[in-house]
Amino acid sequence: MIDLPDYVKQGERARLFPVLADTSREGRMASIFLSLLPQIPSLAGAVLNTVGLRVGKRTKIETFTEVVLKDCNDTNNRPDGLLVVSTGKATWSALVEAKIGKSKLDADQVQRYLEMAKANGIDAVLTISNEFVARADHSPVVVPKTLLRKASLYHWSWTWIATQCEILSIQGDVEDKEQAFLLREIIRFLKHSGTGVERFSQMGAGWKDLVQAVTNNGTLKKTAPEVEEGVGCWLEEERDLSLQLSRHVGQPVEAVIERKLRDDPAGRLKAGVAQLVDAQCLTSIYRIPDSAADIEVNADLTRKTLSAGMRMKAPLDKKSTKARVNWLLRMLKDDDPRIIIRAHWPGRAAATQQPLSVLRDTPEVIQTENKDAAPHSFEVLLVESLGKRFAGRRTFIEDVEQVVPDFYDLVGQYLRAWQAPPPRPVKSRSTVDEDAITQETHDAIDEETPEAAAR
Structure with missing residues (x-):
């Protein structure tokens, strides 16, 4: 008993x-x-x-x-x-x-x-x-x-x-x-x-109609059933993908949810619908332990593209655009043609971007019109154009689950956030001048291409 x-x-x-x-x-x-x-x-x-x-x-x-x-x-x-x-x-x-x-x-x-x-x-x-x-x-x-x-x-x-x-x-x-x-x-x-254990594997029945509606006229209605279904399916995939990433890195990966919506699933669905109608995009953010930044995943229904990216602060101890770009390039190992670098500038200057492969040879090509400006932050993006696969209920999910791990393998695991160096002790005037000369030498090295600096 x-x-x-x-x-x-x-x-x-x-x-x-x-x-x-x-x-x-x-x-x-x-x-x-x-x-x-x-x-x-x-x-x-x-x-x-x-x-x-x-x-x-x-x-x-x-x-x-x-x-x-x-x-x-x-x-x-x-x-x-x-x-x-x-x-x-x-x-x-x-x-x-x-x-x-x-x-x-x-x-x-x-x-x-x-x-x-x-x-x-x-x-x-x-x-x-x-x-x-x-x-x-x-x-x-x-x-x-x-x-x-x-x-x-x-x-x-x-x-x-x-x-x-x-x-x-x-x-x-x-x-x-x-x-x-x-x-x-x-x-x-x-x-x-x-056993009957199933992962999320396909978007809802209205996904193709939703994508077609954007293709035809670019406008969506919040009351359209396929809109709410599309957002609901995206949120299910978000939860499934966070588990897939957890298995991929062997650490718990969580989806980042706005504080006011963490305890309100219905409110989160409503917010997702509003974003889809206004921006014609589906977006999720994932936090991997100890990574340089969160990974933002975006599905653009207008362009039929998937992107995964991380945004990080540029090294402020390096003065020129070339030196800051080279700092980033040294961390990236693979020149995958899908990888794009986007630079953000002070003031109202628009962001500029270039393929990673182009920046390897000419880092300064990303410079904005103001030649004296230096970027304050960078985005590293992996962008995949899906074409007809975007509207496929299964192929869309297959590509999401391929692009995001690819981004982490090619980019995310290598990036390290910049930290300001600790302050130096106060020294005599002559010593300070010598340190300035040493810093100028380091900046000159940073302005070389990563390959040249390594030599």
Whole structure:
């Protein structure tokens, strides 16, 4: 016999090898995942941290499946699992509802589970599916806010769970051999197409019409259904791409969201619609740990281009445009024809840009009309013209997921932000003059091409 919580009439321990009917794919997936949380504390800590829980040495995690609550006889109200986390005197619990494949969460079902949680003193309802959200406390479904006063609602995507597993493996956070073996097996399992774990792979049905509307007359209406659908799909891809980048660099990568919209998914969708209508662009920003700057990704419906770029401050200790450009060029290893350098200037001077390959030979060609001016910042962009592929529901997503990692591999990993040098000690007048001469020599070297400076 197993010790069940008082409010549970029937249930089984979550098993790594569940004995369930072949038709119960969701129950099997939930059981396999839940069974690993007590066995791999690092994994439990990584996922439970997103719902406000800390996993320590004294933490006890219990997971159950085939749960039937004592006051519920309706077979339609049987969640896929129950998660109970105890630390000392404090206990937190959540009903778990899982979907797999193309199955979507049902708002009415989630609402019933929230009511059940409230009635039984359960702290939360946790949903897992292939639907993406920006944060665990956001949900793919809309429920009355009154239901969230006594029980919280959280959501994880299967891809997000798989990403957390891969990051733990890449970083070597699981040292125990048995735990490491289980972690590798769950990664392999979640990657297999037969499990029903799916990534976001295509834009909505109205994407082609949306692109065509911009091509025909260049105007969009906020009320057009394809506009809201297009923005909604872009936000789903944003969440999926942040996970893909996390696996790519082995560190958590997050989408940068404006502060006032972080807790307002509906407001964020509305803001995205306004941007698409006004600028005919879709934009997302990604933050990679310790990188020189955030990566801004832009899909331009007018030009049918995708771009990824980083903007960084120019080295202010170098006086001339040529010296500042060469400082940047020395960090870039590959002259990919898609890479463009854009310089921003003081005052109202318009930005100027040139291909990276051109600047290698003539850095000063990017100079604005004012020959005495020097750029205060640079953008490094990778721009891909998609042509007909832009309007393809699948090809558009394929290209987004190719361009952004390409940019990081070619540019992002090499850039280092400029920092002002520390102040020098105050010296005699003659010493100061000598330092000025030394600085002029360094500036002269910087004005040479990177190849010449290296020689």
